Amino acid sequence: EVQLQAYGGGLVQAGGSLRLSCAASGLPFDVYAIAWFRQAPGKEREAVSCFSGADDSTYAADFAKGRFIQSTDNAKNAVYLQMNSLKPEDAAVYYCAAKGNTCDYDPISFDYWGHGTQVTVSS
Numbered sequence: 001e002v003q004l005q006a007y008g009g010g011l012v013q014a015g016g017s018l019r020l021s022c023a024a025s026g027l028p029f030d031v032y033a034i035a036w037f038r039q040a041p042g043k044e045r046e047a048v049s050c051f052s053g054a055d056d057s058t059y060a061a062d063f064a065k066g067r068f069i070q071s072t073d074n075a076k077n078a079v080y081l082q083m084n085s086l087k088p089e090d091a092a093v094y095y096c097a098a099k100g101n102t103c104d105y106d107p108i109s110f111d112y113w114g115h116g117t118q119v120t121v122s123s
Contacts, residue, residue, distance in 0.1 A: 002026045004114030006096045011120045016086050020117060022079040022096030027112070029053040029072060033103045034079045035110065036070060038092035038119075048094070049081065050103035057103040083119070091121045
């Protein structure tokens with residue numbers, strides 16, 4: 001059984017940082033791609049970043065490059081998203097998701113989802 005749970009969101013001022021965590025169970029990291037998505041009110045769900053242990057493929061959105069870092073702790077079966085220099089436009093519900101094999105930017109391609117965690121950025 002595969003289960004994902006994102007947590008660590010909260011309220012932060014513009015320019016600040018947050019680290020989101022995704023606890024995974026029943027998910028072999030050497031086979032799956034793990035990704036972060038976000039969705040702001042009234043907007044489409046969009047890809048943030050991805051890493052696949054199956055083929056080492058990666059993806060990072062332009063808005064994330066230089067500010068957000070995805071990492072994996074295999075021993076703890078957890079995935080993290082370190083977010084720095086946060087902007088008001090980063091405010092959204094952030095989700096972690098998983099799929100087999102290679103990374104993809106399309107949320108439709110992902111089979112497993114956790115409940116999102118809210119990130120609010122005040123200006």
